[in-house]
Amino acid sequence: MYSRAYKTIVSLPPLVWIGMFLLLPYALMFAHSFWLVRNGMIVHHWGLRNYATLFQNPLYAEVLFRTMRIAAGVTLLSLLLGYPLAYYMSFHAGARKDLLYQLVIVPLWVSYLVRGYAWKTILGSDGVLNGFLQYIHITKEPVSFFLYSPFAVILMLTHIYTPFVFLPLYASLEHIPRNLVEASHDLGAGWRATFLRVILPLSLPGLLAGATFAFVLTLGDFLAPLLVGGPSSIMIANIVQSLFGTAYDWPLGASISVCILLLTISLLFLTEQLEKKWAYQ
Amino acid sequence: MSGEPKHTRSPRLLGLYALAVFAFLYLPIVVLVVYSFNRDGVGGFPPRHFTWNWYQQLFGDSAIWDSVANSLMVAAGAVVLSLTLGLLAALALDRATFPGKSIFRRLVLLPLILPGIITGLSLLMFAVYEGLQLSLLTVFLGHGTALISVATTELFAGLQKMDRSQEEASLDLGATPWQSFWRVTLPNLKLSLIAAGLLIFTLSMDEIAVTFFLIGRDNTLPLEIWARLRRGITPEINAVSTLIFGVSVILILIWYQIRARSMGKEAQELLERP
Amino acid sequence: MTPDDSRPEHDPAASISKETLLEIRQVSKCFGSREVLKGISLEIAAGEFLTLLGESGSGKTTLLRLIAGFEQPSSGEIRMAGERLDTLPPYKRRVNTVFQNYALFPHLSVRENVSYGLQVSGVAKTEISGRASDALRMVKMEEYAASRTTKLSGGQQQRVALARALVNRPKLLLLDEPLSALDANLRKQMQVELKTLQRELGITFLFVTHDQEEAMALSDRIALLKDGALEQVGSPREIYAHPATSYAAQFIGQTNLVRTDVRGGIARCGSLQWGTTSSDGNVLFSLRPEAIHRVADGRVPTDAVRFHGLIRQQIFSGSSEQLELEVSGALLKARVPAQGPLAGAHEFWFSPSDAVAVLE
Structure with missing residues (x-):
């Protein structure tokens, strides 16, 4: 029903724009990763030198593994907080369901920086938590290890990603037909068996989507370590950032970015396949 | 009425757990707001003396207000740019066929799923390659392009829900495709457009990862705050954060008003998508 | 013909054992201020095929859900074989349900669906396999044992739902409009099979429908519900020949008033x-x-x-x-x-x- 002219008019501008301002930049990133820096200048000398460096210097692998550990920690904690909340709201909250739902949404709209900053003021050595602990006489001296540790990074990012994890989980729980739960009870399964055998398997796609979200977003985060992490929790994106800044080795930075990009895309591809497999209806 | 038997009552332990999760989600926000009124600054417990000082200091702080103006300009531009191109892209994905369509779709959505640092750095390299001076213009181009992903997702969903026969009826009644677009297609997408616009505006106002690499001399609000944080914590940042939080809540409320006046369910789904 | 001649010579309701299986005593159910069941009292004999017949909103499905345990009565009590049933959670009742939309578990195969009730109640693995196979054979679905339930036709899903409920050997089987989603021919065929199955197994069936023809074809007795109250209870022939009310006369068969x-x-x-x-x-x-x-x-x-x-x-x-x-x-x-x-x-x-x- 749409004419050729119509189709051309709607397709051409976004195609050109995306090609120019998205495809070309991403392509430049790939190109840089094969170039080199000599005497403070980027030379268009193609080769795999950067990738070789990444594999030979154990520092990079170490930071990457730390990043993945932190990402796994954030994912796990967000699920641990988000799943019971979603389960409670979907199956037991009754009429308060909608109000509670909105209450989970609100923090989602609050600025990343604002929330990160709040944690900084809470965890710092003259922070609110230390003040509180001294006030109730649990500690006498300020405790300094709250802030500037991988723990602080995990805490802050968990706080930020829990609502993100919650949303797909809650949606998948809400989509479970209630008569399946009734059927399970009817066949003799109590709440625990019903949860393990019916609800949990049917919520797996939502769980997977939420987990992927938290993991991938943490993987590429460089702000949380700067804000609350300190040197002991430098993540892979921080290395990239410093290579593009003071360390000035764009090609090496680009090669790490390409690695992050490939890791992200293969993770997303993997979970997409699993989600398809687990989507029953 | 007889009392509910045990097995149908909601499990109390789980309810307490849910309450604790809510406390965790809201605690930092509450602390932030409370300490923006604390005379003795951030930290210490309990907060003792109420003051407006930090807000007064904030209102006299021209650097902050300049950055707010910059952010507003960038966000407004990003909304216009990404909505325009996102609408076209959504129409193209919905109605046109061209070689590489599925690659195009994935490419458009890439900034949504990739870490911001990768998109930011790619655009930085592009800007340098093209000899562009880093400035608010590059930030605007970056936001506008990255957020096409959000606009396309929202508007494509809106188009999919739209009844195609409405447009057929319009053409059947003698309207040209151009008239049908303005009189039927666009009004049908009104809610999706508002939802996408609000979302893009909020995301742009809040963006750091991409902005970080594209910024010139003039800061946006998040980068201004970021720069000050490196120098240390001051309650003035609590004050500005509280204001940002207030504006976010107001935006949500505005959205609910619009939604309540327009229609019910599908709009809710739009908001519920982050 | 005299009124007495119109009675069947062989009345199934009279011939079944008189032992009461389920006893519903003065059961009421309110949702908010709306009273959907008004003091229902009904006894169901062991081995009986009883149909709750009524229009939508008559309260028939609510009554079924009270017996299954998905809802609690606002007042009154339900007893099975002399013992309180309404205080037990649904998973402790020896009652199984065939749901209106079958409610088959989409993530489990046909065999896993049928085995579910046995697994959760801790039946030995070796026994589960045999009983599940028997149940599938009974509904002629053994060749689909490994299939996903979402791939089955409506009639096939219906059979699996039946096997899944029956494999637990319930004393009472509840059927909530199980045939309403099937087309007319399949429906007639399933009616015959249901009736045969019930006779062979001797399990008490409580069947809910809004279709009076279906009720007449299947039931030993019909309990006719109207606006949450029982209008008449009796064998199909009894109700047809001697409707108690104008509503019963009009709802079951055609009539001139x-x-x-x-x-x-x-x-x-x-x-x-x-x-x-x-x-x-x-x-x-x-x-x-x-x-x-x-x-x-x-x-x-x-x-x-x-x-x-x-x-x-x-x-x-x-x-x-x-x-x-x-x-x-x-x-x-x-x-x-x-x-x-x-x-x-x-x-x-x-x-x-x-x-x-x-x-x-």
Whole structure:
């Protein structure tokens, strides 16, 4: 029903724009990763030198593994907080369901920086938590290890990603037909068996989507370590950032970015396949 | 009425757990707001003396207000740019066929799923390659392009829900495709457009990862705050954060008003998508 | 025919064992201020096929859900084999349900669906496999054991749902409009199979439907619900021949409702009159269309009520003709053996015993 002219008019501008301002930049990133820096200048000398460096210097692998550990920690904690909340709201909250739902949404709209900053003021050595602990006489001296540790990074990012994890989980729980739960009870399964055998398997796609979200977003985060992490929790994106800044080795930075990009895309591809497999209806 | 038997009552332990999760989600926000009124600054417990000082200091702080103006300009531009191109892209994905369509779709959505640092750095390299001076213009181009992903997702969903026969009826009644677009297609997408616009505006106002690499001399609000944080914590940042939080809540409320006046369910789904 | 002759010689309701399995005592259910069940009392005998029949909103599904345990009665109690049932959670009741939309687990195969109840109640693995196979064979689904339930047709899903419920050997099987999603032919076929299965297994079936034909075809007894209260309980033949109320008469089969004035044992309506045992006053009679015969078609008993009717409409339906007669200003439906087009005025008759006095 749409004419050729119509189709051309709607397709051409976004195609050109995306090609120019998205495809070309991403392509430049790939190109840089094969170039080199000599005497403070980027030379268009193609080769795999950067990738070789990444594999030979154990520092990079170490930071990457730390990043993945932190990402796994954030994912796990967000699920641990988000799943019971979603389960409670979907199956037991009754009429308060909608109000509670909105209450989970609100923090989602609050600025990343604002929330990160709040944690900084809470965890710092003259922070609110230390003040509180001294006030109730649990500690006498300020405790300094709250802030500037991988723990602080995990805490802050968990706080930020829990609502993100919650949303797909809650949606998948809400989509479970209630008569399946009734059927399970009817066949003799109590709440625990019903949860393990019916609800949990049917919520797996939502769980997977939420987990992927938290993991991938943490993987590429460089702000949380700067804000609350300190040197002991430098993540892979921080290395990239410093290579593009003071360390000035764009090609090496680009090669790490390409690695992050490939890791992200293969993770997303993997979970997409699993989600398809687990989507029953 | 007889009392509910045990097995149908909601499990109390789980309810307490849910309450604790809510406390965790809201605690930092509450602390932030409370300490923006604390005379003795951030930290210490309990907060003792109420003051407006930090807000007064904030209102006299021209650097902050300049950055707010910059952010507003960038966000407004990003909304216009990404909505325009996102609408076209959504129409193209919905109605046109061209070689590489599925690659195009994935490419458009890439900034949504990739870490911001990768998109930011790619655009930085592009800007340098093209000899562009880093400035608010590059930030605007970056936001506008990255957020096409959000606009396309929202508007494509809106188009999919739209009844195609409405447009057929319009053409059947003698309207040209151009008239049908303005009189039927666009009004049908009104809610999706508002939802996408609000979302893009909020995301742009809040963006750091991409902005970080594209910024010139003039800061946006998040980068201004970021720069000050490196120098240390001051309650003035609590004050500005509280204001940002207030504006976010107001935006949500505005959205609910619009939604309540327009229609019910599908709009809710739009908001519920982050 | 006398009223007593119209009773079947073999009444299944009379022949089944009189041992009561389920006892519903004064059960009410309110949702907010809306009372959807109003003091229902009903007993179901072991081995019986009882149907809860009613229109949507009559409360039949709510009653079923109270028995299954998905809802709690607001007052009253339910007992099974003498023991309180309504205080138990659904998973502790020896009652199983075939759900309206089957509620098959989409993430499990056909065999896993059928094994579910056995697995959760800790039946030994070796036993599970055998019982699941038996159940699948019983519903002729053994060749689909490994299939995903989402790939099955409606009729096949229906069979799996039945096998899944029966494999637990419940004392009572609840069926919530299980055939309503099937097309007409499949439906008829499944009715026959359900009835056969129930006879073979001897399990008590409590069947919910809004389809009176289905209820008549399947049930030993029908409990007719209207607005949350029981209208009449009895065997299909009993209710058909002796509807207690005008609602029962109209809902189960077609009928003519004839308003009469009874005085001194004689009911009068226009030019018609016949003897009745009803006491004096305004009395409503139900007269089934097939109880009206054409005088020309055969021998007329001596006590027959004869009248002239003008044929207004004739609808041919295979073995019979449905006629609409105008009789002294009123319209009566009649069903006579098929015999070609009829027109004009004819003389008809009915037997006074076929006119059944009903409550409003």
